[in-house]
Amino acid sequence: xxxxxxxxxxxxxxxxxxxxxxxxxxxxxxxxxxxxxxxxxxxxxxxxxxxxxxxxxxxxxxxxxxxxxxxxxxxxxxxxxxxxxxxxxxxxxxxxxxxxxxxxxxxxxxxxxxxxxxxxxxxxxxxxxxxxxxxxxxxxxxxxxxxxxxxxxxxxxxxxxxxxxxxxxxxxxxxxxxxxxxxxxxxxxxxxxxxxxxxxxxxxxxxxxxxxxxxxxxxxxxxxxxxxxxxxxxxxxxxxxxxxxxxxxxxxxxxxxxxxxxxxxxxxxxxxxxxxxxxxxxxxxxxxxxxxxxxxxxxxxxxxxxxxxxxxxxxxxxxxxxxxxxxxxxxxxxxxxxxxxxxxxxxxxxxxxxxxxxxxxxxxxxxxxxxxxxxxxxxxxxxxxxxxxxxxxxxxxxxxxxxxxxxxxxxxxxxxxxxxxxxxxxxxxxxxxxxxxxxxxxxxxxxxxxxxxxxxxxxxxxxxxxxxxxxxxxxxxxxxxxxxxxxxxx
RNA sequence: GGCCCCAUCGUCUAACGGUCAGGACGUCGGGUUUUCAUCCCGGUAAUCGGAGUUCGAUUCUCCGUGGGGUCACCA
Numbered sequence: 001x002x003x004x005x006x007x008x009x010x011x012x013x014x015x016x017x018x019x020x021x022x023x024x025x026x027x028x029x030x031x032x033x034x035x036x037x038x039x040x041x042x043x044x045x046x047x048x049x050x051x052x053x054x055x056x057x058x059x060x061x062x063x064x065x066x067x068x069x070x071x072x073x074x075x076x077x078x079x080x081x082x083x084x085x086x087x088x089x090x091x092x093x094x095x096x097x098x099x100x101x102x103x104x105x106x107x108x109x110x111x112x113x114x115x116x117x118x119x120x121x122x123x124x125x126x127x128x129x130x131x132x133x134x135x136x137x138x139x140x141x142x143x144x145x146x147x148x149x150x151x152x153x154x155x156x157x158x159x160x161x162x163x164x165x166x167x168x169x170x171x172x173x174x175x176x177x178x179x180x181x182x183x184x185x186x187x188x189x190x191x192x193x194x195x196x197x198x199x200x201x202x203x204x205x206x207x208x209x210x211x212x213x214x215x216x217x218x219x220x221x222x223x224x225x226x227x228x229x230x231x232x233x234x235x236x237x238x239x240x241x242x243x244x245x246x247x248x249x250x251x252x253x254x255x256x257x258x259x260x261x262x263x264x265x266x267x268x269x270x271x272x273x274x275x276x277x278x279x280x281x282x283x284x285x286x287x288x289x290x291x292x293x294x295x296x297x298x299x300x301x302x303x304x305x306x307x308x309x310x311x312x313x314x315x316x317x318x319x320x321x322x323x324x325x326x327x328x329x330x331x332x333x334x335x336x337x338x339x340x341x342x343x344x345x346x347x348x349x350x351x352x353x354x355x356x357x358x359x360x361x362x363x364x365x366x367x368x369x370x371x372x373x374x375x376x377x378x379x380x381x382x383x384x385x386x387x388x389x390x391x392x393x394x395x396x397x398x399x400x401x402x403x404x405x406x407x408x409x410x411x412x413x414x415x416x417x418x419x420x421x422x423x424x425x426x427x428x429x430x431x432x433x434x435x436x437x438x439x440x441x442x443x444x445x446x447x448x449x450x451x452x453x454x455x456x457x458x459x460x461x462x463x464x465x466x467x468x469x470x471x472x473x474x475x476x477x478x479x480x481x482x483x484x485x486x487x488x489x490x
Numbered sequence: 491g492g493c494c495c496c497a498u499c500g501u502c503u504a505a506c507g508g509u510c511a512g513g514a515c516g517u518c519g520g521g522u523u524u525u526c527a528u529c530c531c532g533g534u535a536a537u538c539g540g541a542g543u544u545c546g547a548u549u550c551u552c553c554g555u556g557g558g559g560u561c562a563c564c565a
Contacts, residue, residue: 216559325527
C-alpha cells in the first residue's frame with residue numbers, strides 16, 4: 001500500500017515554526033516510503049479566516065524547501081484540496097449519518113447552549129456536555145423545524161459508556177470512554193463542517209494512511225475513530241507529536257523570546273538547512289551521535305519508532321543559533337555571498353556594501369564568516385570595510401596609554417607602508433614589515449598592533465590585522481592613517 | 491475539576507534489565523591567536539519520590555508528586 005501523509009494548515013494566522021516541524025515529519029515519512037505528501041487547506045472557520053493567509057502559508061512552505069505531491073497549486077486526483085470547496089460532500093455524509101441513526105439534528109440556539117454550560121458549571125459538574133435535548137425530538141417536529149427554516153446543526157450521537165481504543169504509533173494503545181465525549185457538532189449551522197467531520201472525510205477520500213499531528217489532538221482522536229466506525233471506514237495510523245515550548249520552565253513558544261512565525265526566522269537570517277536540521281530533533285532522534293543532518297539524511301533515517309514519547313520539547317534558541325553559525329561556516333565564500341544577496345533582496349534589507357565589487361565583498365566574507373551566526377550579522381561585522389571615520393584619540397591610545405606614543409606608532413607604520421611597492425602589498429610581506437617595525441622601534445606587539453587595529457577598524461575585535469590591511473589596500477590604509485595622524489596632531 | 495498523555499545533566503537527548511549513565515548546546519578551564527571568532531583539548535552536571543518484580547533496575551508494575559494537553563457551531 002502506498003504511504004500517504006498530509007499537512008493540513010488553517011488560514012487563520014501566521015504559519016509558525018512548530019507547523020514546519022510537523023510538516024517535516026509528514027513529508028519525510030512519505031518520501032522515505034516512496035509515498036505521497038499531500039497538502040490540504042482547512043478553511044472551515046469563516047470567523048477566523050485571514051485574507052491572503054493561504055498564499056502566505058504555501059509560500060513559506062516552499063521557502064523552507066518543501067513541496068507537495070498533491071494539493072493547491074499542483075492539483076491531484078482528489079481535487080479540490082481546499083475544504084471550503086468541498087462543502088457538498090460534507091453535508092451529504094452528515095445527512096447520511098442521520099439516516100443511519102448515528103447522528104441527529106439539533107436546533108438549540110447558542111444562547112441555550114451557553115446557559116446550559118453555565119448551569120452545569122455552577123452545579124459543579126466535572127465536565128460540560130450537551131444535554132441531548134434535540135435527540136428526543138419526534139420526526140414530525142424535526143420536519144416542521146426544517147420547513148420553518150430553523151437553523152440547525154448535525155450532532156454525532158456518541159454511544160454511551162463505550163471504551164474507544166485506538167493505537168498511536170508513538171504512544172501505544174490509548175483508551176477513552178465515550179462518557180467523556182460530548183455529542184460533537186459535525187455540521188455547523190452555516191453549512192460548513194467542523195474540523196472533526198471534515199478531517200475524517202477528507203483523510204479518507206484522499207486515502208491518507210498516516211496522520212501525524214500535534215499531541216494536542218489526542219483527546220479528539222476518539223471522536224474521529226467514532227466517525228470512521230460510523231462510516232464503516234478504516235482508521236489511518238495515528239502519530240501524535242510532542243509540542244514545542246520555550247527553554248526552561250513550561251512556557252509556550254512566544255514572541256517574547258524570539259521568532260515564532262516561520263517567516264521570521266528567515267527574515268532574521270537563519271539558513272533553511274540549519275532550521276530544518278534543528279527542527280528534525282524536536283521530537284525525534286536517530287539514536288547515534290551524529291547531529292548534522294541534511295534533509296536527505298533525515299528522510300533516510302526517519303522512523304516512527306524513534307519519535308519521542310514526551311509531551312513537550314524545548315526550542316533551544318541558543319543551539320539553533322550555534323547550528324546556524326555552523327552551517328554558515330561550512331558554506332564557501334561565494335555561497336554565503338549568494339545567500340546574503342538573496343536574503344537582502346527578499347526582505348528588502350540593505351547590506352551596506354557601498355557598491356564595492358563582488359570580488360571585494362566575497363573576500364570580506366572570507367574574513368568574517370567564522371564570526372557570523374546569522375546572515376544579518378554581516379553588516380555589523382563589516383562596516384569598516386566599506387566606510388571609515390576618524391577614531392577618537394582616547395580610543396587610539398587605549399593600548400599605549402600614551403597619546404604621543406600612539407601617534408608615533410601610526411607615523412612609523414605610515415612611513416614604512418608608503419615605501420611598500422604596489423606588487424608587494426600582500427599579507428605575508430605586510431606581516432614581515434609589521435614585525436620589522438616593532439623590532440626596530442621596540443614596541444610590544446600588542447600595543448602596536450592593537451593601536452593599528454583600532455585606527456583601521458575602530459574596533460578591538462576583528463579578523464587578523466594583516467588580512468584586513470591587505471584587503472583594504474595600500475591606498476586606503478595610508479589614507480586612514482594620514483587622516484588619523486592629522487586628527488591627533490591637532 | 492473530569493478525562494488523556496508524559497517524566498535522564500541547565501537544555502535537547504542516548505541507553506530497548508547488567509554502561510565509570512554516552513553525545514551535543516550552554517557553562518567553566520586550558521591550548522592556538524597581537525584582538526575577536528573559529529579550531530583543538532579538558533572539566534562541570536542527570537535517572538522526581540516511594541513501594542514492588544528480579545540475582546540485578548534509568549529500563550517492567552503500582553501509588554504518589556510534578557508538568558502538559560483537552561473538555562466550542564476553533565482548528
